Amino acid sequence: MDQRVLMKGNEAIAEAVIQAGCLHFFGYPITPQNEINAYMSKRLPRLGGTYLQAESEIAAVNMLYGAAAAGIRAVTSSSSPGISLKTEGISYMCGADLPGLIINVQRGGPGLGTIQPSQADYFQATKAPGHGDLKILVYAPNTVQEMVDVVFTAFDLSDKYRVPAMLLADGILGQMMEPVQFPDQKPDIPAKPWATNGTKGERAPNIINSLYLVATELEDKVRERFVRYGEIEANHSQAENYLTDDADVLLVAYGASSRVAKRAINAARNQGIKAGMLRPVTLWPFPKKQLEAAAKNAASILTVEMSMGQMVEDVRLALPDRKVQFYGRTGGVIPTPEEILEQIKALGGGVK
Amino acid sequence: MAVVYEKTTGLTDRPLHYCPGCTHGTIHKIVAEAVVELGLQEKTAAVAPVGCSVLAYNYFNMDAVQAAHGRAPAVATGIKRALPDNIVFTYQGDGDLAAIGTAEIVHAASRGENITVIFVNNAIYGMTGGQMAPTTMPGQVTQTSPYGRDTGAAGYPMRVCELLSTLDGVAFAERVAVDTVPNIRKAKKAILKAFQNQVDKKGFSIVEILSTCPTNWGLTPVESLGYLKEKLMPYYPLGVYKDAEKGVRV
Numbered sequence: 001m002d003q004r005v006l007m008k009g010n011e012a013i014a015e016a017v018i019q020a021g022c023l024h025f026f027g028y029p030i031t032p033q034n035e036i037n038a039y040m041s042k043r044l045p046r047l048g049g050t051y052l053q054a055e056s057e058i059a060a061v062n063m064l065y066g067a068a069a070a071g072i073r074a075v076t077s078s079s080s081p082g083i084s085l086k087t088e089g090i091s092y093m094c095g096a097d098l099p100g101l102i103i104n105v106q107r108g109g110p111g112l113g114t115i116q117p118s119q120a121d122y123f124q125a126t127k128a129p130g131h132g133d134l135k136i137l138v139y140a141p142n143t144v145q146e147m148v149d150v151v152f153t154a155f156d157l158s159d160k161y162r163v164p165a166m167l168l169a170d171g172i173l174g175q176m177m178e179p180v181q182f183p184d185q186k187p188d189i190p191a192k193p194w195a196t197n198g199t200k201g202e203r204a205p206n207i208i209n210s211l212y213l214v215a216t217e218l219e220d221k222v223r224e225r226f227v228r229y230g231e232i233e234a235n236h237s238q239a240e241n242y243l244t245d246d247a248d249v250l251l252v253a254y255g256a257s258s259r260v261a262k263r264a265i266n267a268a269r270n271q272g273i274k275a276g277m278l279r280p281v282t283l284w285p286f287p288k289k290q291l292e293a294a295a296k297n298a299a300s301i302l303t304v305e306m307s308m309g310q311m312v313e314d315v316r317l318a319l320p321d322r323k324v325q326f327y328g329r330t331g332g333v334i335p336t337p338e339e340i341l342e343q344i345k346a347l348g349g350g351v352k
Numbered sequence: 353m354a355v356v357y358e359k360t361t362g363l364t365d366r367p368l369h370y371c372p373g374c375t376h377g378t379i380h381k382i383v384a385e386a387v388v389e390l391g392l393q394e395k396t397a398a399v400a401p402v403g404c405s406v407l408a409y410n411y412f413n414m415d416a417v418q419a420a421h422g423r424a425p426a427v428a429t430g431i432k433r434a435l436p437d438n439i440v441f442t443y444q445g446d447g448d449l450a451a452i453g454t455a456e457i458v459h460a461a462s463r464g465e466n467i468t469v470i471f472v473n474n475a476i477y478g479m480t481g482g483q484m485a486p487t488t489m490p491g492q493v494t495q496t497s498p499y500g501r502d503t504g505a506a507g508y509p510m511r512v513c514e515l516l517s518t519l520d521g522v523a524f525a526e527r528v529a530v531d532t533v534p535n536i537r538k539a540k541k542a543i544l545k546a547f548q549n550q551v552d553k554k555g556f557s558i559v560e561i562l563s564t565c566p567t568n569w570g571l572t573p574v575e576s577l578g579y580l581k582e583k584l585m586p587y588y589p590l591g592v593y594k595d596a597e598k599g600v601r602v
Contacts, residue, residue, distance in 0.1 A: 024430075050433040052429070055455050058426075058455075058456075059426040059429075060426075062419065062420060062426035063426050063427070065420075065423075065427055065430060066399075066417065066428060066432075067431065067434040069397075069417045069430070069431060070397070070431045072434045072435075074430065074434070088423075089420065089423075092419075096418070196416065197415070197435055198394055198415060199394050199414065200394050201394045205412075205414050207409045207417075208418065209416075209418040210418065211418055
């Protein structure tokens with residue numbers, strides 16, 4: 001496709017997944033991501049792929065595990081409560097070095113919470129998406145176009161490093177409509193000589209496994225994996241700088257809240273306050289270097305989230321000598337630009 | 353000299369870790385033989401469970417995937433949907449299949465997922481040291497039913513073949529045992545059929561195999577075979593519970 005089309009976020013994600021060469025979807029209904037399932041159920045059978053509505057989120061992620069073991073690109077999608085159930089499968093995928101994409105269109109929690117949008121799964125996604133020593137790639141786009149773009153990157157890096165990837169969206173991004181353009185290129189899916197797709201009499205059996213009964217063997221395996229994590233951290237963190245060059249007040253925000261923050265920054269600029277924003281696109285790896293550079297000349301730093309303050313801990317770790325303020329709304333409440341502007345002003349207008 | 357018997361190429365040369373008298377070894381052998389005899393070894397993936405047979409991936413001489421506890425039918429579904437012309441089987445114990453994995457086995461069966469399930473029922477959790485399983489007999493003493501399984505508190509044993517045979521997606525369900533040579537031969541025949549069904553794309557096939565656990569039953573291997581016959585078989589009758597082809601159904 002070489003032209004822009006108007007699409008709902010969830011449907012754009014689904015189409016991007018298909019165009020990235022993934023024709024196998026395993027899911028379970030949950031709001032606010034149902035358009036993904038609906039789109040996949042319409043498209044995939046006609047493309048010779050699989051739409052499978054599983055009996056549970058747990059079954060769905062284990063189907064993803066099986067399909068990934070077989071060597072194909074596969075995906076599962078859910079929202080916050082369902083992602084909690086998927087953490088078992090995510091841990092096993094990490095332990096067995098399987099690639100694959102997990103989509104989380106976040107809603108408010110804890111518990112059943114709300115169907116309203118939220119960013120309260122940051123800790124889960126970046127710190128403990130499953131039990132054990134592990135990491136997954138986490139992408140947090142803030143436009144429908146960027147959701148499409150990161151799907152391709154997420155699959156490519158997941159395949160390259162054999163690390164699962166998560167697209168961390170939220171109810172706003174999933175439900176909003178925006179123009180979007182799909183890349184005019186065929187997916188470049190690497191060979192997977194480790195896959196359990198039958199020996200064909202040409203090789204020794206492949207084993208996909210996360211069990212190591214000898215402690216030192218497991219330690220070696222985990223350390224080897226952390227070398228790969230290190231390569232990802234060194235090479236694949238992404239962030240957007242918005243008016244950071246001369247910013248006195250630096251905001252740090254991602255996903256939907258970064259869009260609200262941007263409006264507050266524009267309003268602040270109109271009032272003569274030099275505000276700017278560092279917007280992480282990858283939450284793991286967290287863009288520490290980009291943040292350090294953006295924060296260098298800023299007098300004040302404010303993290304804005306739709307949570308009680310989760311990413312702010314990574315901001316503080318990246319800037320240990322700086323005072324980092326936080327402003328958040330939670331429970332499905334979206335902050336207004338006016339609220340954030342008040343916060344910017346309260347920081348003294350960024351005067352050093 | 354003519355060779356009259358050889359170890360199947362469907363198994364690796366790794367020594368099995370199973371306890372003396374355990375029937376997992378026999379079951380591994382006949383499953384591997386069935387895969388080889390049908391010419392499927394080069395396109396088969398075994399899915400290993402969590403439990404005593406967790407290391408099955410080291411023993412079956414073919415591609416293998418180790419699954420989370422109870423999730424083998426879901427993992428097998430993922431593999432099969434990715435590679436419909438390949439062969440996939442799960443090898444699961446009673447704790448794995450009939451407790452934590454109940455949803456996965458019921459729904460794989462209900463979908464008519466074209467996979468083969470080898471279900472080893474020895475009425476106890478073996479790997480973790482002999483705890484009560486869903487299939488533990490009324491009155492049976494285990495680590496977690498030290499006064500014998502009290503059906504008032506712990507309910508009744510689950511008959512998996514009977515349960516699954518009510519589902520339209522199931523093509524074949526048979527319960528066999530591996531306590532005697534004739535029964536082992538019958539078990540192998542059932543396993544061959546369960547794999548042939550998959551080749552013929554007939555849908556979900558399960559073979560439930562009554563097995564022993566001398567270590568955790570606290571019996572000798574020979575006594576265990578007696579326990580299997582006298583206690584398990586009356587509660588879990590052998591036979592074909594579903595054969596869609598022949599219209600057999602409980």
